[in-house]
Amino acid sequence: MIVAEQKPLEEIKSLIADYQNVLVVGCGTCVTVCFAGGEKEAGILASSLRMATKLDGNTKQVDHLVVQRQCEWEYIDPIKEQVDKADIVLSIGCGIGVQALVERFPDAIVVPGLNTTFLGLPTEQGIWEERCAACGECILGLTGGICPIARCAKQLLNGPCGGSQNGMCEINPDTPCAWQLIYDKLESQGRLELIMEIFPSKDWSNSRDGGPRKITREDLRLAAEETE
Amino acid sequence: MMNDRENAFHIVAYCCHYCAYAAADLAGVLRLRYPAEIKIVELPCTGRIDAREILLTLEHGADGVMIAGCLEGDCHFQDGNINARRRIERLKQTLSEIGMDPGRIEMYNLSSAQGNRFAEVATEMTERIIELGPSPFRTMVRIEDAVESNP
Numbered sequence: 001m002i003v004a005e006q007k008p009l010e011e012i013k014s015l016i017a018d019y020q021n022v023l024v025v026g027c028g029t030c031v032t033v034c035f036a037g038g039e040k041e042a043g044i045l046a047s048s049l050r051m052a053t054k055l056d057g058n059t060k061q062v063d064h065l066v067v068q069r070q071c072e073w074e075y076i077d078p079i080k081e082q083v084d085k086a087d088i089v090l091s092i093g094c095g096i097g098v099q100a101l102v103e104r105f106p107d108a109i110v111v112p113g114l115n116t117t118f119l120g121l122p123t124e125q126g127i128w129e130e131r132c133a134a135c136g137e138c139i140l141g142l143t144g145g146i147c148p149i150a151r152c153a154k155q156l157l158n159g160p161c162g163g164s165q166n167g168m169c170e171i172n173p174d175t176p177c178a179w180q181l182i183y184d185k186l187e188s189q190g191r192l193e194l195i196m197e198i199f200p201s202k203d204w205s206n207s208r209d210g211g212p213r214k215i216t217r218e219d220l221r222l223a224a225e226e227t228e
Numbered sequence: 229m230m231n232d233r234e235n236a237f238h239i240v241a242y243c244c245h246y247c248a249y250a251a252a253d254l255a256g257v258l259r260l261r262y263p264a265e266i267k268i269v270e271l272p273c274t275g276r277i278d279a280r281e282i283l284l285t286l287e288h289g290a291d292g293v294m295i296a297g298c299l300e301g302d303c304h305f306q307d308g309n310i311n312a313r314r315r316i317e318r319l320k321q322t323l324s325e326i327g328m329d330p331g332r333i334e335m336y337n338l339s340s341a342q343g344n345r346f347a348e349v350a351t352e353m354t355e356r357i358i359e360l361g362p363s364p365f366r367t368m369v370r371i372e373d374a375v376e377s378n379p
């Protein structure tokens with residue numbers, strides 16, 4: 001899932017400072033399950049902003065609503081009326097949700113209430129950890145299912161480096177060394193020969209280095225939408 | 229001119245059914261006095277408390293909120309009161325960010341046999357809130373209206 005956390009209230013207040021009617025828009029998917037932008041968080045944020053702006057002597061009207069998925073047109077189209085009425089939309093979806101609102105409602109001023117942080121999972125309730133960097137060319141099949149791109153501080157393809165200490169990474173004694181994890185996993189499965197394989201340099205053009213990425217599936221496109 | 233009813237402080241006390249509410253009940257049976265500012269709301273467990281609910285209580289003009297659960301280790305639902313404590317700690321940070329004194333909310337733990345302790349913490353909380361003064365949100369919505377609109 002996409003993992004995010006709320007920006008400090010002070011920063012949010014400055015983003016909405018010049019506008020009177022604020023619409024907080026939450027999202028019912030990833031950011032709901034990481035407790036950053038769901039129904040509950042939207043309610044708390046709206047209430048907090050009403051109280052904070054009143055205390056500052058500049059009471060704002062702050063309403064909130066939540067769409068099931070802020071990154072798909074069909075879910076955001078129904079909120080057009082509320083978006084039109086608001087002076088500013090404070091999205092607490094991930095960065096994709098924010099941009100979906102911007103693209104769908106060209107006149108609306110939309111600002112983010114969250115910092116979208118990583119792709120990861122809740123390893124236990126209340127703790128989320130990064131697992132994938134969406135590199136565009138997955139190598140988990142060679143690394144025992146442990147990602148060195150997302151989990152090694154240096155994104156090494158042929159680790160570990162000299163900073164691996166007692167299974168921990170030199171950047172932080174609480175961060176396991178990804179390559180130690182890979183070694184242990186391959187060893188426990190009797191597949192240690194995989195670690196002897198030298199990775200040639202990775203083709204980063206499939207990742208961010210190749211610019212924004214786009215996937216087209218002709219078989220899924222609707223005839224009516226094929227405008228180009 | 230404001231009448232006494234509007235002048236009075238309102239402190240909402242969310243009390244768990246098994247301990248704090250029973251303690252408040254016992255305080256009544258024992259004819260112990262505790263301040264009339266305390267308005268009790270019974271909960272099945274303090275683990276049921278939701279930050280949004282407390283925030284709305286304050287936004288609607290309550291001067292303070294106390295959350296009272298079982299002694300730690302004695303929760304009827306095992307650890308609802310510990311979950312509640314963590315949530316209250318976070319909510320206090322939220323209150324600070326809002327610009328409100330985090331002392332307007334407090335969590336207490338007591339057993340069902342501690343009627344006197346209930347009277348004691350109710351008095352302590354009331355004294356604290358009177359010292360902090362009326363909530364800046366009192367004028368937003370009168371508490372009676374808030375109760376009606378948020379049953």
Ligand code: SF4
Nearest residue numbers: 132133135138139147
């Ligand atoms: S190798 Fe790439 S796609 Fe696979 S988990 Fe790691 S970052 Fe994600």
Ligand code: SF4
Nearest residue numbers: 152161164169177178
């Ligand atoms: S110690 Fe391990 S995880 Fe840390 S940078 Fe080196 S190889 Fe990567």
